[in-house]
Amino acid sequence: xxxxxxxxxxxxxxxxxxxxxxxxxxxxxxxxxxxxxxxxxxxxxxxxxxxxxxxxxxxxxxxxxxxxxxxxxxxxxxxxxxxxxxxxxxxxxxxxxxxxxxxxxxxxxxxxxxxxxxxxxxxxxxxxxxxxxxxxxx
Numbered sequence: 001x002x003x004x005x006x007x008x009x010x011x012x013x014x015x016x017x018x019x020x021x022x023x024x025x026x027x028x029x030x031x032x033x034x035x036x037x038x039x040x041x042x043x044x045x046x047x048x049x050x051x052x053x054x055x056x057x058x059x060x061x062x063x064x065x066x067x068x069x070x071x072x073x074x075x076x077x078x079x080x081x082x083x084x085x086x087x088x089x090x091x092x093x094x095x096x097x098x099x100x101x102x103x104x105x106x107x108x109x110x111x112x113x114x115x116x117x118x119x120x121x122x123x124x125x126x127x128x129x130x131x132x133x134x135x136x137x138x
Contacts, residue, residue: 019069
């Protein structure tokens with residue numbers, strides 16, 4: 001399945017630090033939202049953001065894949081939309097960590113709605129910037 005949102009990030013932190021930022025609930029809360037995430041396949045969890053007039057602030061999720069420290073995937077269900085988020089980590093020959101992000105499974109209705117996919121991409125880019133700041137503090 002072709003990704004609806006596909007992004008690449010590079011970090012100078014170790015692969016273990018990036019993995020921990022993706023899988024440690026407290027660290028995740030610093031760059032995404034409050035959560036009860038555990039890196040265990042089948043674990044159901046929620047991300048909780050500040051609700052607004054268009055959205056209740058809740059993302060329901062279930063862990064699908066945990067291949068430490070190279071791959072993490074979970075569902076992302078919110079506002080009637082069910083997608084899959086996948087993070088893939090690779091260490092470059094120079095020690096740079098290449099983090100690839102995919103979000104797949106948006107409905108045809110969402111794909112057809114002007115700006116919806118671009119909005120998701122923008123939001124994930126902003127979260128990637130927050131992740132970079134969190135990693136710089138480790």
